[in-house]
Amino acid sequence: MVFQQKPLGIYLSVVAIVIGLAIYSTSRSGGTQASSPVPLSENVKNDVIEIDGSSTVYPITDAIVHQFQQSYPRTKVSSTFSGTRGGFDKFCAGQIDISNASRPISTQELLVCRQAAIRFIELPIAFDALTVVVNPKNTWAKDMTIAELKTLWESAAQGKIKTWDQVRSTWPSRPIALFGAGADSGTYDYFAGIVTGAEKMRSDYTGSEDDNILVEGVNKELNALGYFGLYYYEYNKDKVKPLAINGVLPSVENVKNATYQPLSRPLFIYVNAQAAQQNPALSEFIAFYLKNAERVSASVGYVPLPGEAYEIGQTHFYQGKVGTAYDGKPQPNLTIGEVLQKEKSF
Known part of the structure; x- marks a missing residue:
């Protein structure tokens, strides 16, 4: 099946509008955003979400999974780790929906994904x-x-x-x-x-x-x-x-404060864009992830991104911006803001 970027952006933009209305309604009623489910749960029934990859990113994702499943117990989310490279092997083979990664996708992995028509959305979620x-x-x-x-x-x-x-x-x-x-x-x-x-x-x-x-x-x-x-x-x-x-x-x-260099690094999740288009549960999970990543990453011992970075990530996801902002290797001299503003390539 050929991936169409424009329909994905339209579909996820609709999701964003519905989620935004839910957040507005919640804030007007005095509720907390962190624990309130977004109102697509009638579509989220017995869907399955498969996650693998980095053991470093795993604690963040696993905490998100546990909180998500409290709101959506009928959605099965399988979260494990086999290493970033092992996760990308499965991701580019179409075996998982999300690949946790402690580095950007490599040139070789990008080529494998491209050959398999696995388009992805690259989302930084914390620092380590x-x-x-x-x-x-x-x-x-x-x-x-x-x-x-x-x-x-x-x-x-x-x-x-x-x-x-x-x-x-x-x-x-x-x-x-x-x-x-x-x-x-x-x-x-x-x-x-x-x-x-x-x-x-x-x-x-x-x-x-x-x-x-x-x-x-x-x-x-x-x-x-x-x-x-x-x-x-x-x-x-x-x-x-x-x-x-x-x-x-x-x-x-x-x-x-960026003094611990060059061993500080951003952490990522990579989302199968076509799977997000076809599976409402996956789309809703990513919305939940980005909405709570700043709080959860800090609570489990990681360093959150600046708040605006998550907002940009949400925009990229809802617009269906596929590809990577990296050149197949880490770029420690770039700020996360500079990375997020770069044109993505696939």
Whole structure:
């Protein structure tokens, strides 16, 4: 079936008008927007919504799912994670409706989606920060530079950089046990690109798409060093110790004030545009997601986007703006406002 962008925009604009009337009515009656369902529920019965992808984005989406299903219990929403790359594999094969992503869609993934006629709407939903951590009993490491991270993680380090003093001469000659994102993770892709400037890093480390496994690994190994999203650090402060990167510690405040660079990053959901056109439940779920993303992302430990970013995202969704504002790779020097205003390509 050939996707038609104009009908999608018309259809979703109608949805937007109905939702807007509901929000206006709710505010006039003194109700709260966060918990009030929008009035399309007669169409939302036994529809199914399939979500997969990033483990980093999963806590936000999962919280949204739970709140949505309190209002729409007859809609089945399946939410799981297999990593950003794994999610895009399923998304571009038409197997899921929404792909959670901790990085922008890559050039190769975009090509696969294009060949399969899977048009998508790209929606930033929060900020995260990659957090480099060590064991709490580590007494020597308090900070690292991006250059030192590259020395440790680049492909050329495999089998050669094995001890702490090889990274910084004042550190002890102890073996380093490395823990990091698995190769299907968008966190891996982002870290590799920003830190090493390459798509691949050394492979002689313990990798997983499940960040909880990485937390436990670093916690149990004195000589460990690992990295994962800020959310998992915030919920495990008693198990790991963060390192300042280029002199700045990872924190919600330092992500907000843009001083924790270049390891801060936007997080995304990618929506199958044709599925949103055909499935009222999916369209209503996205409306609910964008309406509540600012509040929910903060409540589960992430950094919300500026409020106007969600408004722009809603406009893009209702107008059916398909494609990506990125060039197949992260662009850490662009603000989220600049990204949202860029012309999208597909």
